Amino acid sequence: MTIASEGYVRFLGEAERLGAVPIWVHTHPGEDSWPKASRWDNEVDKQIADLFRLRSGTEYYSMLIVSPRPRCFTFTGYLQSESGNPVPFGRAWIVGDRIASVRAFDFPAPPLHAAFDRNVRAFGGGIQQTLADLCVGIVGCGGTGSAVAEQLVRLGVRDFVLCDPDQLSASNVTRVFGSFPTDIGRDKVDVVAAQLARIAPEAEIRANKSMITSEETARELCECDIVFGCTDDNAGRLVLSRLATYFLTPVIDCGVLLSSGAGGQLLGIDGRVTTLVPGQACLVCRGRIDTKRAGTELMTPGERKRLEEEGYAPALGRVEPAVVTFTTLVAATAVSELLERLVGYGPEPRPSEILLRCHDREISTNLQEPGPRHYCHPDSGKLGLGVTTPFLEQTWPQ
Amino acid sequence: MSNAEGTKPGHPGGPPPGHEYHIQIDRVHYKVTDETMTGLQLRQVPPAQIGPDRDLFEVVPGGTDRKIGDADVVEIRDGKRFFTAPAQINPGK
Ligand SMILES: [Zn+2]
Numbered sequence: 001m002t003i004a005s006e007g008y009v010r011f012l013g014e015a016e017r018l019g020a021v022p023i024w025v026h027t028h029p030g031e032d033s034w035p036k037a038s039r040w041d042n043e044v045d046k047q048i049a050d051l052f053r054l055r056s057g058t059e060y061y062s063m064l065i066v067s068p069r070p071r072c073f074t075f076t077g078y079l080q081s082e083s084g085n086p087v088p089f090g091r092a093w094i095v096g097d098r099i100a101s102v103r104a105f106d107f108p109a110p111p112l113h114a115a116f117d118r119n120v121r122a123f124g125g126g127i128q129q130t131l132a133d134l135c136v137g138i139v140g141c142g143g144t145g146s147a148v149a150e151q152l153v154r155l156g157v158r159d160f161v162l163c164d165p166d167q168l169s170a171s172n173v174t175r176v177f178g179s180f181p182t183d184i185g186r187d188k189v190d191v192v193a194a195q196l197a198r199i200a201p202e203a204e205i206r207a208n209k210s211m212i213t214s215e216e217t218a219r220e221l222c223e224c225d226i227v228f229g230c231t232d233d234n235a236g237r238l239v240l241s242r243l244a245t246y247f248l249t250p251v252i253d254c255g256v257l258l259s260s261g262a263g264g265q266l267l268g269i270d271g272r273v274t275t276l277v278p279g280q281a282c283l284v285c286r287g288r289i290d291t292k293r294a295g296t297e298l299m300t301p302g303e304r305k306r307l308e309e310e311g312y313a314p315a316l317g318r319v320e321p322a323v324v325t326f327t328t329l330v331a332a333t334a335v336s337e338l339l340e341r342l343v344g345y346g347p348e349p350r351p352s353e354i355l356l357r358c359h360d361r362e363i364s365t366n367l368q369e370p371g372p373r374h375y376c377h378p379d380s381g382k383l384g385l386g387v388t389t390p391f392l393e394q395t396w397p398q
Numbered sequence: 399m400s401n402a403e404g405t406k407p408g409h410p411g412g413p414p415p416g417h418e419y420h421i422q423i424d425r426v427h428y429k430v431t432d433e434t435m436t437g438l439q440l441r442q443v444p445p446a447q448i449g450p451d452r453d454l455f456e457v458v459p460g461g462t463d464r465k466i467g468d469a470d471v472v473e474i475r476d477g478k479r480f481f482t483a484p485a486q487i488n489p490g491k
């Protein structure tokens with residue numbers, strides 16, 4: 001087989017238009033094939049690498065060889081800049097209705113620890129390996145976030161990015177896993193990080209003491225495989241929602257709302273877990289973000305106070321009711337959603353949102369299409385766009 | 399490439415004879431003087447001329463790049479970019 005120049009050159013111009021790196025992909029067929037570059041493959045790379053860089057306008061050349069395996073595939077590949085050594089691909093992260101992780105042929109999985117025997121009996125060694133390979137971001141380390149972190153580390157996740165700008169208060173000790181009265185006043189990320197390290201001393205934990213509404217933090221999160229949104233703030237959710245589209249990073253966003261009557265009696269216990277993957281509506285299209293509140297959250301304190309007094313901005317800083325049983329229930333539902341997407345034990349089509357109406361002891365689910373012309377819609381061309389200027393094509397507070 | 403002494407007179411409204419056009423082939427800058435050139439002429443612009451094993455393309459910003467055959471005539475303008483690509487890739491073996 002030969003490929004004429006017209007067959008591949010047009011994709012290089014297309015890559016330049018998209019600001020993307022073109023990848024030269026071919027297969028080595030057969031389930032017993034060896035998916036590594038042959039001497040001839042290396043020769044082809046030499047012939048085309050310069051042209052790929054030149055016409056696509058990137059400094060990178062990239063190639064990928066894929067081979068079938070029973071019910072799966074294996075691969076090798078690399079990314080190479082003009083001057084540097086080739087950087088091999090270690091893992092493919094496949095994101096859609098289901099999510100999966102596939103290790104490269106040259107990166108065989110280390111043996112699993114016997115401690116995970118019960119998990120492996122439930123969902124098999126492959127899923128357990130994926131959990132060990134994942135880098136998970138957790139935005140918000142309060143009642144819900146700490147419960148998500150605790151479950152993930154016990155499931156076998158070993159790489160975390162934690163974000164929360166707040167310190168632990170006395171009233172947090174009633175909900176935050178791993179917190180003790182002696183921790184009051186410490187940064188929440190440090191309290192949760194210490195708990196994760198007690199359970200898994202080998203875990204890699206990056207503790208970030210800032211809001212996801214800071215560009216630097218949002219950039220750090222785009223390196224995660226998956227992000228759990230466990231924050232109360234609407235401005236942060238606006239960022240998470242875009243992250244899912246621009247970086248194809250699945251976001252599992254959760255929240256709890258307790259409604260109390262004037263006399264303090266509990267009237268409603270509502271939990272929500274929304275999974276943002278390509279093809280599903282974002283949090284804005286679902287009406288899960290109060291954009292007016294988001295705007296107010298981003299104002300300077302003085303600006304906010306003045307507008308609140310004039311009645312132009314919703315009052316913020318109200319202390320919402322919260323109870324450990326409900327924050328933990330929602331956290332467990334969110335983590336189960338990750339397991340379901342990896343294992344696939346649930347119904348199809350897979351619902352993208354779970355609504356827990358605890359007061360009624362009822363659960364409902366839904367699927368929602370992206371809004372037309374919105375960034376979450378595949379036609380918008382924003383899916384997987386990656387790094388843009390400005391970052392996530394949104395304005396950032398300075 | 400042609401010498402500056404107008405082998406072809408500039409058509410009315412065109413630049414005066416002797417005008418230089420700046421073009422690029424495979425990232426290298428060249429100056430040419432003709433208002434139109436054939437693919438074959440363009441292949442002779444680089445000091446080590448482009449061999450038949452490579453195809454010549456004109457960059458069409460925002461569109462599909464145009465493959466230029468030896469006999470095709472290209473209107474030369476300042477800033478035009480060309481590149482070459484292996485005519486056939488044999489990915490097999
Ligand atoms: Zn090959």
Ligand SMILES: [Zn+2]
Nearest residue numbers: 282285374376
């Ligand atoms: Zn949307």
